[in-house]
Amino acid sequence: MVEPAPNTSKLDDYLKDMIQAAYAASNVGVAHLKDDPEAVDQAVTDLEEILGTIMEGNVDEWVSS
Amino acid sequence: MYTEKVELQDFEKQDPEYQDLLRRVVTIQSDCEIGGPHLYVKDVLPSAPGRGMQLVVARTAAEEIDHFRKMARIAGEIGTDVSHVLRWPNQKRYVEAFRTTITNWEGFAVFGFLVDRVGKYQLDEFLDGSFQPLDRAVRTMLPEEEGHIDFGTNEAGELALRGGEWKERVQRAIDYWYPKSLDMFGHSESPRSERFRYWGLKRRSNSQAREEYMAEVTPLMERMGVSIPDPVKDRLYL
Numbered sequence: 001m002v003e004p005a006p007n008t009s010k011l012d013d014y015l016k017d018m019i020q021a022a023y024a025a026s027n028v029g030v031a032h033l034k035d036d037p038e039a040v041d042q043a044v045t046d047l048e049e050i051l052g053t054i055m056e057g058n059v060d061e062w063v064s065s
Numbered sequence: 066m067y068t069e070k071v072e073l074q075d076f077e078k079q080d081p082e083y084q085d086l087l088r089r090v091v092t093i094q095s096d097c098e099i100g101g102p103h104l105y106v107k108d109v110l111p112s113a114p115g116r117g118m119q120l121v122v123a124r125t126a127a128e129e130i131d132h133f134r135k136m137a138r139i140a141g142e143i144g145t146d147v148s149h150v151l152r153w154p155n156q157k158r159y160v161e162a163f164r165t166t167i168t169n170w171e172g173f174a175v176f177g178f179l180v181d182r183v184g185k186y187q188l189d190e191f192l193d194g195s196f197q198p199l200d201r202a203v204r205t206m207l208p209e210e211e212g213h214i215d216f217g218t219n220e221a222g223e224l225a226l227r228g229g230e231w232k233e234r235v236q237r238a239i240d241y242w243y244p245k246s247l248d249m250f251g252h253s254e255s256p257r258s259e260r261f262r263y264w265g266l267k268r269r270s271n272s273q274a275r276e277e278y279m280a281e282v283t284p285l286m287e288r289m290g291v292s293i294p295d296p297v298k299d300r301l302y303l
Contacts, residue, residue: 002077008141011148015134022127029120040116047123051106054130055099057152 010063015054022050067265071196076143083264084143086257087196090266091140093159094187095147098133100163101184102126103155105176108168121216122173128209135202142198161301162245171224171231175238177217179246179282185210186250186274195265218285225289236291244299246282250275252302 029043071079076087106126113119133151140147156164162180167173188203188210225235251258253272261267269277279296286293297303 001074002142002144005141005144005146007148008138008146011141012134012138015130015137019127019131019134022123022130026120026124026127029116033117033120037116040120044110044116044119044123047120047127048110051102051110051123051126051130055102055106055151057148059148059151 007059007063011059014062018050018054022047025050066263067195069195069265073142073198076196080264082260083195083266086261086264086266087199088140088143088145090261091136091143091199092145092147092150095133095136095140096150096153096159097163097184097187098129098136099150100155100158100160101129101176101181103153104163104165105167105173108166109170109173112168112170113173114170118170125177125213125216128213132206132209135206139198139202160249162242162249169234169238171221171234171238172241174217174220174224175235175242177213178221178285179217179239179242180249181210181213181217182282183246183249183278185214186278190261190267190269190274192268194268222285222289225291232290235289239286239291240294243282243294243296244301247275247279247296248301250278250302 025043025046029040029047032039032043067083069075071083076084079087105122110119110122110126113122137147150158155166158164162183167176185207188207191199191203192207194200221235221238224231226232251271253270253275255271258267258271262270283293
């Protein structure tokens with residue numbers, strides 16, 4: 001079996017958690033589009049933060065925690 | 066033609082050329098998956114027309130990041146670390162189409178219409194291919210990619226049908242992205258493309274996939290009422 005690249009599983013786990021958090025925020029936002037603008041605002045804010053964190057790509061920090 | 070079905074535990078037994086090509090293709094595919102969000106999240110997410118559309122942009126980006134994750138997992142399992150592409154500046158991307166930014170709504174819509182559609186063609190190449198983990202991963206990615214394409218196609222079409230300034234803006238976006246989309250298929254005479262096919266890592270030649278793509282998008286552009294750009298103009302690879 002070939003040796004996996006270092007931190008393959010840790011990176012995968014971290015991204016999985018972040019993506020699930022993004023999906024959850026997205027679902028809350030969509031569910032409240034017509035009845036709760038504050039919940040939608042919060043969902044968009046959360047999504048901006050989650051996506052921003054992922055795209056900064058501080059992988060060393062993620063896999064060391 | 067190679068007809069084996071290769072699982073992860075058999076990767077190491079494969080020909081060195083097979084290993085190199087597989088590592089190369091999953092690295093580039095990873096880069097393309099994360100390259101999209103890097104184009105539009107910064108400017109289009111805050112400026113999308115309304116909260117509903119902001120959620121669409123964010124969901125699209127999250128799904129593309131999940132596609133990156135799946136590709137990065139496969140790359141990692143065959144010993145290739147692709148995590149560095151997460152933070153690469155756009156100008157370093159492997160594929161030229163991703164070395165730019167999208168700053169407006171029609172750009173996001175046309176990107177979904179044209180470039181995500183190329184993404185679907187790229188994923189289609191791996192279906193029923195020789196490397197089974199890749200075949201399984203793309204089957205979970207394709208429905209999401211189709212959702213991005215449908216959204217982009219419908220939104221670009223609706224904007225174009227407004228006529229006037231909006232139609233001109235969509236036309237400009239199509240004029241910009243169409244040549245880049247065609248270039249994404251690579252050189253028509255690429256020797257590497259033949260080796261990918263030999264090893265069962267891709268199904269079609271670059272030119273065949275490009276021709277099928279053109280046959281698919283041309284009637285869609287006609288229906289939008291926009292001019293179809295010259296397929297040779299502004300091209301880098303023919």
